[in-house]
Structures are given as C-alpha cells and as structure tokens.
Amino acid sequence: MDLPSVLLCILLDLLAVSCQELIQGRIVGGYAPAPHSIKYIVSIQSTRGQHFCGGSLINIYWVLTAAHCTIGVEQIMIVAGDYSVSMYEGTEQFFIPQLLIPHPQYNKITNNADIMLIKLKAPVYLNSYVSIAPLPRQSASVAEGRLCRVSGWGFTSSSGGQIPSSLRTVKLPIVSTAKCNSSESFNGNITSNMICAGYSAGRQDACKGDSGGPLVCEGRIYGVVSWGMGCADAKYPGVYTAVSKYRRWIDRIMFSYYGRCSKD
Structure with a gap:
C-alpha cells in the first residue's frame, strides 16, 4: 500500500x-458532467x-x-x-x-x-x-457491451491523489460474467449477483467502486459500485452489485x- x-x-x-x-x-478517466444533470x-x-x-x-x-x-x-x-x-x-x-x-x-x-x-x-x-x-425489474439483465454510466466524487487517478470537489462520471461497457470470471480476470469470484463493467484496455473505470454509487443502464440503476482489483486495470473490470437480483x-x-x- x-x-x-x-x-x-x-x-x-x-x-x-x-x-x-x-x-x-x-472514478478514473471520467469527466465532470453539467452541474446538477x-x-x-x-x-x-x-x-x-x-x-x-x-x-x-x-x-x-x-x-x-x-x-x-x-x-x-x-x-x-x-x-x-x-x-x-x-x-x-x-x-x-x-x-x-x-x-x-x-x-x-x-x-x-x-x-x-x-x-x-x-x-x-x-x-x-x-x-x-x-x-x-427507477430500478430494473426483478432478474432483468443488460446486454454485454451496453454502455452504462457510473458517477461519483471519488479519486480521478488509480494512484490516489486528491478527491475532486465536483461530481465525476464515465460511461463503461458491460462485460460478460464469463469473461469477468475467467482465469485471466477474477477467476470465479464473480457471483450471479454481480455485474462487471469496464474497457479491455482499462484506463476508464470506477475502480473498486465509488462506494455505493449508481451504475445506470438504459435509464435505470442496474448496479451499485461494490469492489474490484486494482484501479482501471485492463485485466480487472469494476464489479457492481446487480440491483435486479x-x-x-x-x-x-x-x-x-x-x-x-x-x-x-
């Protein structure tokens, strides 16, 4: 550490x-949205x-x-x-x-x-x-590759630094559970009650969470920022609690x- x-x-x-x-x-690699949007x-x-x-x-x-x-x-x-x-x-x-x-x-x-x-x-x-x-219905799913928005007041760099004063946001694609659970990534630690989101190249990420913040897909809160491994790492997407479950x-x-x- x-x-x-x-x-x-x-x-x-x-x-x-x-x-x-x-x-x-x-939030890493994001931007400041319009105030109060x-x-x-x-x-x-x-x-x-x-x-x-x-x-x-x-x-x-x-x-x-x-x-x-x-x-x-x-x-x-x-x-x-x-x-x-x-x-x-x-x-x-x-x-x-x-x-x-x-x-x-x-x-x-x-x-x-x-x-x-x-x-x-x-x-x-x-x-x-x-x-x-609004929330998704019970057991509703969001397709792999769908862009979803995560927002928060967290660090803007994977190495830490200052917490930004204004809200930040970034759009991330949904990653399939199979890919997220592969031996090259989380190796079976992703449960059916979790969603992964992030780019294969990393760089943009909610890290291991902007703790408790929303992952919004198609206008509904599909995820709650939960955990991860490292920050904006290409091998490890961010992990979110699957709200529809x-x-x-x-x-x-x-x-x-x-x-x-x-x-x-």
Missing part, C-alpha cells in the same frame, strides 16, 4: 469507515461533512447504496442536490437517516449481496436539482416501512 493510501486510511479510520472502503472508491445521486457523508460514499434516490424516503458503506446511523448524513462537495451551493438538501438496512446475506469476504437501503427521517423535496431514479427485497423492505415501493 502506498503512502497516500496509508494516509487516507488513517483519515478514514478517524471516521470509523474501513480502509478497504476508501481504496474501493473512485445527474439528479438522483446523493453524497453520503460523515457528520463532519466528509464525503465517503455515494448513493441513489429511489424513493422520496429511500436511498440505495452498498452494504460496505455502513458506519452507523448516528454517524452519517445524506446530501441530495449536491454537485461540489467542497462548497455550499444552495441547492443541497440535508437528511438524517432513520435506518440503515444492509442485505441480510451481505458477505464481507466475498462481497456478495453488497447492497443496502437507507431510510430517511424526512422526505426529499423533488425539484430541478433532485430526482428519483434484489428488486423484490428492495420493494419488500420499503413497503414494510412505508407502504410504497420504488419508482418503476
């Missing part, structure tokens, strides 16, 4: 977040205002993110309508979570079922800066607490 990673892990340790999570994060993304921050994970609004009360982003309901806040996490723009909405609900089958070792729902204490106000993203679980949880399901 290089010195920047060590220093970042020390900082993250102070925020009670795992070292693995920070190194798992960040990606309205469904939220910044998950410590109560000190430090961004550490991304998430997506799927209901006025609910955020979808990764299970490995949990650090305790009293230690985080959710910021919607954000573009630059380093300054106040007047478009932000701040929320305190009421519940963190990681999937009961989440496995820290295999990264399987790396998905979590966050229930907000108050509803978001939908406007020209904040919107809700958990659509029934998502709807069941939201209905049980709120009486409504996610936006279709």
Whole structure:
C-alpha cells in the first residue's frame, strides 16, 4: 500500500469507515458532467461533512447504496442536490437517516449481496436539482457491451491523489460474467449477483467502486459500485452489485416501512 493510501486510511479510520472502503472508491478517466444533470445521486457523508460514499434516490424516503458503506446511523448524513462537495451551493438538501438496512446475506469476504437501503427521517423535496431514479425489474439483465454510466466524487487517478470537489462520471461497457470470471480476470469470484463493467484496455473505470454509487443502464440503476482489483486495470473490470437480483427485497423492505415501493 502506498503512502497516500496509508494516509487516507488513517483519515478514514478517524471516521470509523474501513480502509478497504476508501481504496474501493473512485472514478478514473471520467469527466465532470453539467452541474446538477445527474439528479438522483446523493453524497453520503460523515457528520463532519466528509464525503465517503455515494448513493441513489429511489424513493422520496429511500436511498440505495452498498452494504460496505455502513458506519452507523448516528454517524452519517445524506446530501441530495449536491454537485461540489467542497462548497455550499444552495441547492443541497440535508437528511438524517432513520435506518440503515444492509442485505441480510451481505458477505464481507466475498462481497456478495453488497447492497443496502437507507431510510430517511424526512422526505426529499423533488425539484430541478433532485430526482428519483427507477430500478430494473426483478432478474432483468443488460446486454454485454451496453454502455452504462457510473458517477461519483471519488479519486480521478488509480494512484490516489486528491478527491475532486465536483461530481465525476464515465460511461463503461458491460462485460460478460464469463469473461469477468475467467482465469485471466477474477477467476470465479464473480457471483450471479454481480455485474462487471469496464474497457479491455482499462484506463476508464470506477475502480473498486465509488462506494455505493449508481451504475445506470438504459435509464435505470442496474448496479451499485461494490469492489474490484486494482484501479482501471485492463485485466480487472469494476464489479457492481446487480440491483435486479434484489428488486423484490428492495420493494419488500420499503413497503414494510412505508407502504410504497420504488419508482418503476
């Protein structure tokens, strides 16, 4: 582990977040989209205002993110309508979570079922800066080669560096599970609950995740940034939790607490 990673892990340790999570994060080879053009993304921050994970609004009360982003309901806040996490723009909405609900089958070792729902204490106000993203139906799939968009506030270089102040995004092609699971890549560690995305040449990637951020294909959130190997490596695409495998679980949880399901 290089010195920047060590220093970042020390900082993250102070925020009670795992070292693995920070190194798992960040858009490489992307660009800054037009301000507030990606309205469904939220910044998950410590109560000190430090961004550490991304998430997506799927209901006025609910955020979808990764299970490995949990650090305790009293230690985080959710910021919607954000573009630059380093300054106040007047478009932000701040929320305190009421519940963190990681999937009961989440496995820290295999990264399987790396998905979590966050229930907000108050509803978001939908406007020209904040919107809700739809989800795919249960077991829906996206074709190999289809370009999908991943976004986040993570590092812009595989070697670390400074976290960018403004949102970044990049489009990546879906990689088949067979290719991703080959002996030249993840060698069987990709489960049926995961999606791979990235270029064969590397260079552009969500790395091992911009933790919890959305992978949007055909206008729907098909993936949650989860893990990977290295950063923008040609042999190892980014790995995402396959949201369509958990659509029934998502709807069941939201209905049980709120009486409504996610936006279709």
